[in-house]
Amino acid sequence: MNRMQDEDQRRDWHLATAMMNGYAAKYPAEEFEVIALEKAFEGPIVNPATGAASRSFKLAGKVDGIVRIGGEYFILEHKTASQVDADYLEKLWTDFQITIYAHYVEQTMGIPITGILYNVLVKAKLQQSKGETEEEFQARRVELLAKSKTGKSSAKRHMPESDEEFQQRLTEKYADPEMFHREMLYLSRDRFDILRSELWELTQAFLDARRRGVFYQNTAFCFNYQRPCPYFALCRSNGNPNVIENFYQRVAPNEELREATPETDPAF
Numbered sequence: 001m002n003r004m005q006d007e008d009q010r011r012d013w014h015l016a017t018a019m020m021n022g023y024a025a026k027y028p029a030e031e032f033e034v035i036a037l038e039k040a041f042e043g044p045i046v047n048p049a050t051g052a053a054s055r056s057f058k059l060a061g062k063v064d065g066i067v068r069i070g071g072e073y074f075i076l077e078h079k080t081a082s083q084v085d086a087d088y089l090e091k092l093w094t095d096f097q098i099t100i101y102a103h104y105v106e107q108t109m110g111i112p113i114t115g116i117l118y119n120v121l122v123k124a125k126l127q128q129s130k131g132e133t134e135e136e137f138q139a140r141r142v143e144l145l146a147k148s149k150t151g152k153s154s155a156k157r158h159m160p161e162s163d164e165e166f167q168q169r170l171t172e173k174y175a176d177p178e179m180f181h182r183e184m185l186y187l188s189r190d191r192f193d194i195l196r197s198e199l200w201e202l203t204q205a206f207l208d209a210r211r212r213g214v215f216y217q218n219t220a221f222c223f224n225y226q227r228p229c230p231y232f233a234l235c236r237s238n239g240n241p242n243v244i245e246n247f248y249q250r251v252a253p254n255e256e257l258r259e260a261t262p263e264t265d266p267a268f
Contacts, residue, residue, distance in 0.1 A: 014128065014166060019121055022174025032067040032074070032117070039063050040257055041101070041108045048197050057203050060257050061101050064119075072114040074184070075102045079120045082226070084181045092118055092185055100199060103192045115186040122179045126169055131160035 042060040044053035065076030077098050081088055095116070102113040132140070137157040144153040173179065209215050222229050229235075237243040 011128070014163070014170060015124060018124070018167060018170030018174050019179075021171065022179060023121065025175070026177065026180045032069045032076075035066040035068055035073065035111075037065045039066055039105065039109075041104050042257075043104045043108055045199055045203055046196065047200055048193070054200075054203055056207060059100070059104060059199070060254065061097075061104070062256055063098075063101050063105060066105065066109075066111075067117060069117070073111050074115050074117040075105065075113060076117050076119060079118060080123050081120055082123055082125070084120055084122055084178075089183055092116075092183060095185075096195065096198070099187060099191060100195050102187060103195065113187065115184060118181075118183040118185065120181045120183065122181070124170055124173045124179070126166075126173060128163075128166040129158070129161035132158045 040060070040062045042058060045057050045059050046053050063075050064078045067074050067076050075098060077095075098116055102116060105111075106113040134157065137155075141153055141155050144155050145151060217235055222232055222235075233243055233247055234240075
């Protein structure tokens, strides 16, 4: 890690440090029992009409955790968010991926999954002050002198905020209990049935597109989380090889699952 020279790494380190320290203070002890962490799973994608498994795809994934609360089992899902409001909480119901994961964990582990426990951490918007350059200070000082009736100013140059000072501000921010939220979402068996059908339809649409060599761009998701999709530059360039070579690298799919399922390459 090179956070002293890399501003992005430095910012991420500060945020993660304050967030984890605040989290430990907020939840010094848990009321649930941890059954598994970083649990990988794999299972067939089944045609709900015939019960036949897909010959082209299987589903594999990894859940953050599985916990037991009062005799019931829940998927533990960690999330970070810019803010947690009513709109954010309402959207959790539409979380297709984690609901599908709950179904597959239930099938592969043989335990009934009652719902999802969302563990949400809010991302602080504080920024470390870079201070002002000597030139910026002198320009500000001239403006203050021009407004001063005495022709004098006691202004001092704003110096860069130290790591210690910034970390202290973040620590104070994460002392606010509103920076952490937990939401429990209960799952119905009907919801599982609907999602299994949707998953099967997705595989058929993918096979059809691959067979015809036609894949549409889902531009509705280009800026889905107030930031560009990682592949936005690639799509915008229409597959320009220079963009591919300079901004992307080819890696094996699902690297996070490779240790758990080394002999397979899951499609989803």
